[in-house]
Amino acid sequence: MNNVLKKLSIRNKLIVLIMAITTTIMAIATCLLILSELAVFRKEMMKDLSIIARITGNNNIASLTFNDASFARETLAALRVEPNLIYARIYDRNGVFFAGYARMTNEIEGRLEWTSEHAGEPLDKTRQGIYEKRGGIPFFHKHMNVIENIVFDDEIIGTIVIKADMEAVFQRLGLYLTTCIGIFLISIVAAFTLSTKFEGVISKPIEHLTLMMKEVSEGKNFEIRAEKKAYDEIGLLIDGFNRMLEQIQERDNELQVYQSELERKVTIRTIELENSLKEIEDAKIKTEAMNIQLKYAIDDAKRLASEADNANNAKSEFLANMSHEIRTPMNGVIGMTRLLLDTTLSDDQRHYSKTIQQSAESLLMILNDILDFSKIEAGKLELEHIDFDIFNMIEDTNDMMALRAQGKGLEYICRIGQSVPARVVGDPGRLRQIIVNLVGNAIKFTYEGEILVEVNRFTGKYDDENHVTVLFTVTDTGIGIAQEKILNLFKPFAQVDSSMTRKFGGTGLGLSISRQLVEMMGGTIGVDSEVGRGSTFWFTACMEKRHDDGTTVSRPVDSIQGTRIIVVDDNSTSRNVLKNELTSWKCRVDEASDAREAIIKMRKAHKINDPYKIAIIDRDMPVVDGESLGRRIKNDDMIKESLLIMMTAIGQRGEVSRFDEAGFSAYFNKPYKRSYLYNCLATLLGAPIIPKEKQGKIMTKHTIAEDQKRLMRILLVEDFPINQEVALGILQNFGFTAELAKNGKEAIEILEREIFDIVFMDVQMPIMDGYEATRIIRDESSKVLDHGVPIIAMTANAMEGDREKCFDCGMDGYIPKPVEPDELYNTLKRFIPGRRHDEDHVQGSVEHSECSDKKYGDPLIFQTLHSEVKAFDKEELLVRINNNIGLVKRLIQVFFETVPDDIEELKSLIKQGESDAVKIQIHKMKGYFSNISANALWKTAMEMERAAAGNDLETCVSLMERIKIEFEEFKMAASRF
Secondary structure (H helix, E strand, O other), X not given: OHHHHHHOOHHHHHHHHHHHHHHHHHHHHHHHHHHHHHHHHHHHHXXXXXXHHHHHHHHOHHHHHHOOHHHHHHHHHHHXXXXXXXXXXXXXOOOEEEEEEEOOOOOOOOEEEOHHHHOOOEOOHHHHOOOOOOOOOOOOOOEEEEXXXXXXXXXXXXXXXXXXXXXXXXXXXXXXXXXXXXXXXXHHHHHHHHHHHHOHHHHHHHHHHHHHHHHXXXXXXXXXXXXXXXXXXXXXXXXXXXXXXXXXHHHHHXXXXXXXXXXXXXXXXXXXHHHHHHHHHHHHHHHHHHHHHHHHHHHHHHHHHHHHHXXXXXXXXXXXXXXXXXXXXXXXXXXXXXXXXXXXXXXXHHHHHHHHHHHHHHHHHHHHHHHHHHHHHHOOOOOOOEEEEHHHHHHHHHHHHHHHHHHOOOEEEEEEOOOOOOEEEEOHHHHHHHHHHHHHHHHHOXXXXXXXXXXXXXXXXXXXXXXXXXXXXXXXXXXXXXXXXXXXXXXOOOOOOOHHHHHHOOOOOHHHXXXXXXXXXXXXXXXXXXXXOOEEEEEEEEEEEOOOOOOOOOOOOOOOOOOEEEEEOOOHHHHHHHHHHHHHOOOEEEEEOOHHHHHHHHHHHHHOOOOOOEEEEEOOOOOOOHHHHHHHHHHOOOOOOOEEEEEEOOOOOOOHHHHHHOOOOEEEEOOOOHHHHXXXXXXXXXXXXXXXXXXXXXXXXXXXXXXHHHHOOEEEEOOOHHHHHHHHXXXXXXXXXXXXXXXXXXXXXXXXXXXXXXXXXXXXXXXXXXXXXXXXXHOOOOOOOOOOOOXXXXXXXXXXXXXXXXXXXXXXXXXXXXXXXXXXXXXXXXXXXXXOOOHHHHHHHHHHHHHHHHHHHOHHHHHHHHHHOOOOOHHHHHHHOOOOHHHHHHHHHHHHHXXXXXXHHHHHHHHHOOHHHHHHHHXXXXXXXXXXXXXXXXXXXXXXXXXXXXXXXXXXHHHHHHHHHHHHHHHHHHHOO
């Protein structure tokens, strides 16, 4: 087709184009018109049939009501006036044929369908066609079906079905089609006539211009001009053609002039070239002289480079010193702010204090980056060589980073491959630093979606029987990075663009430091990203495989309370922060500002037979530093038995062996973390005093976390989220971790796979309650690994007989809700490994339970407290969870999300009159009411539980209204928190 068009003249092309456009438009218009008319006809016919069906149905209401089929047939006989109607049928409310009408085949007169023909025939919507959707029949279907319900007093008493043919529609459509075809043919003829008549307006000027161009090209006559007969685009084309001829004529004349001028210039340039050759010889002589000068300049540059290198080293040393000088007061700011947050503050004061703490911590991170970068530049950065649990390190990192991610509404996911070894030898601190940097960047540049951290085994070039390579990836759904920016990411002080620092903060050193650390670990680092689709940062690290030596670092400890500790630090603020922390744990604490004062006090304490068990020593002190003081203590026979902990303010790494040789049992960076310090003290106090050569490696925060994990394995069995948060929060405040099971069945499955030191068991739970789960655990024929594991009941039951029920099923202890921290801690003390199933434990639990019953169960005391009860006792809750503000806010959020549904469930159960179900539901609610210190709700729940136990549902109904009111009062009180 294209080849044919190419061969046609412009005249014929115009005619073909006009005819093609006209034919296409007319064809489309004809089709649309026919389809539109068909749709309108169908719609009108459907509307008419629906009206006939409704009118006929209404006329037969009496027939259906009085079961008068003969009258219905007479009514239907009136439909014979509708020539297109094939049949009409009426069905009763059960879908059984009632009466009908059908058109005769000769269409002269109708006949009635008698009951005898269709008696008992049901309404078959499949056979009749599609009735539920009006207009739902195929577009060109020959019949149309309508079904309408017959309604009387808002009740469907029957159904009418009408079927009609569409012959009239198709006849009308045929007429339209004939008319449209005629119009179509006339339009085609008219278009052809007009196009042949008027095409010359365009084609003739173009043919004239073509002839002119042929004459110019063959005769080289640039003086002729084309004649302009129109002022349209063709006229403009002729003007352009004439101007082109004028310009060609001018260029031809100029070319002749230039040719003569060129000959003259060539002569001149030849003379100039000869002169240039002479100048080049002179320049060569000058160049040789400049080379001699350049040699001297290179020597000067080398000297300046050496001086710059010395200056760079001096700068790095200055940065390190300045970082230390700034960090020392920063430790005081962070520590004192932490203590301030543990006091009673107004909302504004707490907000300001948190802002100070966050700003100080951000500044501390910047200082760490500067210090690390300066050490890298100076070539003094060293990696540690520590045996650590890689799973524990990742989980600890997740605890820190997940809060930041969730604070922005992001999903935080961690995935660890099955082939990753649990324990390796390397530098966990630096490894964590890289992960925190990458995850922090992911959180910073992600507004919605998720953060995925993956750890997998990677087959690297350093893999052998003693080494393993691990691949870490951090994937986000953030803003992404342009490909041209990726090359600069790992350079010092680099950001994706100049606005990043102001908008998101940061020094631009994090990724550069991470790259240096990864390379020191024998790995590589990279990123895959696309703008708008997120980024994936990845790195590999080569570490040594761990070889077990079978030694035990420590054994469990009862308590750190009463331990005598001396804090040695030249900075008074740092001493006060640490002293107050230790005092809050009920330790006996003294302080010393220098080495001389510390040794005097330690000797004096030994003389009175009350020595210091632990000395916490600052590394950087004037005159005698912490390391030297440690050596002096260990060389003094009188005081060498004291355990030493090094606290270093500048975050020195790679000096573990030196601290170990100096006699230190552990070390931490300042500012310390409370959980690390607590676990360190607890672990050291539990360690036997053995010769130094058998102690193994020095203890760090990583080994402490792992040892503490081995000390106590706790299983918490609790179904309600608020109670889970409270119990886990209290355990974490004491330095313990726990595994969670949401019901008794899940707990049994866990105990069949693992051994735990203690189980805290809720009593009432879905699927399997605590009583049944305890019986299975105690059953010697069950698959549980440890049938004697201590089981402590955690329940809101405070009625007579509840305590005995717990002990009868095999439980060892009883803690009422709300859970008190001291009571939970004392229970842990009684059931640490090696002291389980002592009769004193059971007796102690019984006595405490009796005391709890007296506190909450006595009606007289209950009535006395009625006037003093609060909707939300914030102070009581803060005391129980050790002033953990974050935990309080999470508890309140979960409470607001859960309670409305539980209230509706309770209301439904009361309405159904199910006393036992009401008792179970209100007991569950009573438990989390007490845990969150919703005391007014807890009191009302106690009353309702008593009423439900006595089958007094009227009292439950009245108390239901009180619960709704008290919940609103709690919301008002808690919303101000």
